[in-house]
Amino acid sequence: MREIICIACPVGCKLKVKHKGELKGQWIIEGNLCEKGIEFAKNELTNPTRVICSTVKTTFKELPRLPVRTDGEIAKELIFEVMKEINAIVLDYHVECSDIVLRNVLNTGVNIIATMDMLDAKNEKRG
Numbered sequence: 001m002r003e004i005i006c007i008a009c010p011v012g013c014k015l016k017v018k019h020k021g022e023l024k025g026q027w028i029i030e031g032n033l034c035e036k037g038i039e040f041a042k043n044e045l046t047n048p049t050r051v052i053c054s055t056v057k058t059t060f061k062e063l064p065r066l067p068v069r070t071d072g073e074i075a076k077e078l079i080f081e082v083m084k085e086i087n088a089i090v091l092d093y094h095v096e097c098s099d100i101v102l103r104n105v106l107n108t109g110v111n112i113i114a115t116m117d118m119l120d121a122k123n124e125k126r127g
């Protein structure tokens with residue numbers, strides 16, 4: 001039996017997963033408060049993925065780092081390589097929230113997007 005925490009919502013149900021007999025890919029999943037937990041557990045056991053949230057460097061003094069995230073799920077085994085790509089970004093132009101700062105990272109079909117409008121940050125500091 002394996003225990004995993006469902007991260008599909010903030011409740012964080014503790015899921016107990018065990019193989020169902022001899023059938024490969026068949027599990028008994030317990031501890032989920034909703035159906036999303038079943039889906040999460042199946043994905044976690046077969047093809048675990050994550051949305052990555054991070055920051056990128058900029059050349060602007062008023063906002064030296066800009067928050068970003070992937071606009072889709074990335075295979076868990078690619079997270080380290082994707083983080084290398086994110087860490088190599090230095091933005092020298094202004095972006096708005098949801099603008100793509102790196103397209104199709106590592107040919108995954110997933111983009112790295114801004115999660116903040118640079119102009120908003122500038123105006124907040126002026127306050």
Ligand code: SF4
Pocket residue numbers: 006007008009010011012013031032033034035036037038040
């Ligand atoms: S099983 Fe449902 S309620 Fe529990 S953490 Fe997952 S999504 Fe949230």
